Amino acid sequence: MFSDSLIRSFTARSSRIKRIFSSISSRDFRCWETSRLVGMEVDQGQFAKDLHSSNEKSRIEDDCCVSVQSTPEIEKKFVHHVYDAIAPHFSSTRFAKWPKVAAFLNNLSSGSVVLDAGCGNGKYLGFNPECFFIGCDISPPLIGICAGRDHEVLVADAVNLPYRDGFGDAAISIAVLHHLSTESRRKKAIEELIRVVKKGGLVLITVWAVEQENRSLVTKWTPLSIEYEEEWISSSIPVPPRLSSEIFLESIPEIEDDGGSLRDKDKPRSDMDVDFRDHNEKKNSGDGKIGENQQEYFVPWHLPYHQAEINASASAIATGFARKDDKKGALVFNRYYHVFAEGELQRIVSGVANAIIVDKFYDKSNWCIVLKKK
């Protein structure tokens, strides 16, 4: 449990940060990236208020002192911790196989080694029985779910794959890169995918698009105006230790209805997790800074109370990572997304040596690209 006093005590600026939780190994941080969220609707309790109370505006420099492979705060808080907390529920909603991904995998030659970077619950692992899949994800609970299905998996970071060069015949990155919060990290992840496949190997990348087919969906998202500060400061909210993966490994039967979303199981959709029940949710109000080029969002995930593990949920609420929605009987988490604009993937790839584009398309609100390693 994280007391209010503990949280408040962590506001001082200091030149080096030490983790205060003894349950994780002590680390010396070279730099600590903090996101200042401006223009975000305040309904997240003290946590949100602290984050956007500052009026500082300093531009990000992607290539500052922080290593591109260092995980920024916003990803720790609004990607890693969220997926850890929602893993079993998230997994139960990830069953539909997207036809475009299926086609890519089925077209690979027999005996191919396929590397799935950011495999989530392992939905595509083993999809083509002629191929050998190796999956990795940054979330231990999600990987635990994969391993429970006897897949070859490991816990690793897509921005820094622990693979030697050129081993894979193909690689896939399905709905992953939009969780990376800087362009240099997104580019690095693409470079890693290219690096780990053989010469001539193929890479399929899919990401959420700015141009959503269902425009009303976007109104349920919280637009963000993110100004990063990369300097030697402490976060005002400490990052709780990653919760033990044991907590999340209870089996939850695969269900069609996650407690509210009207998803047709037989119709594959893009990897989205919208709760269509909430038609009364306020439209997100921008403060003038949010414009038509909006690409940064918090996208809610509703974790029904009966699916939530009690201790993990309590700490999530206490630290501001989730809020309760009694009306829906769910905890609401926010996931960070950088949705991609048309042409953005191509633009980034053009800066990646030895990658050529062999296909690019838009499908079900996702931008997709197929690369070949030269």
Added chain:
Amino acid sequence: MRLLTHNMLSCNIKGVTNGYPLTIEASKWMAKEVDFNGDFLRNIFVKIEWKVLIEAAKVMGYTDLPVEVDSSMLNSDEFLQKFHHALLEIHVEEGALICPETGRKFPVHKGIPNMLLNEDEV
């Protein structure tokens, strides 16, 4: 973790140039039967660092792999069976993978390696 996966894994700590292969420390391992697929084995053979596979299999007590190999052996069913067993049927359940340059240990727990780096390693 199968030895096929281990054959690919490398230490990615910043600045490390000699992070492959990772030494296996295994406190628990097991053999799990896998369907034999000769075509798959013939295809993957070229990717495998053979010495690394031999050393890894030795840690788990499997010493039947020939030291010297060439592609003609892929016609031998006996060889393929041994290759199959070492590559796909031996599972490291508990232990660690050790970087040859830094000594850093990456834990393997319930068959899953955790290759995440600490902040000071990126």
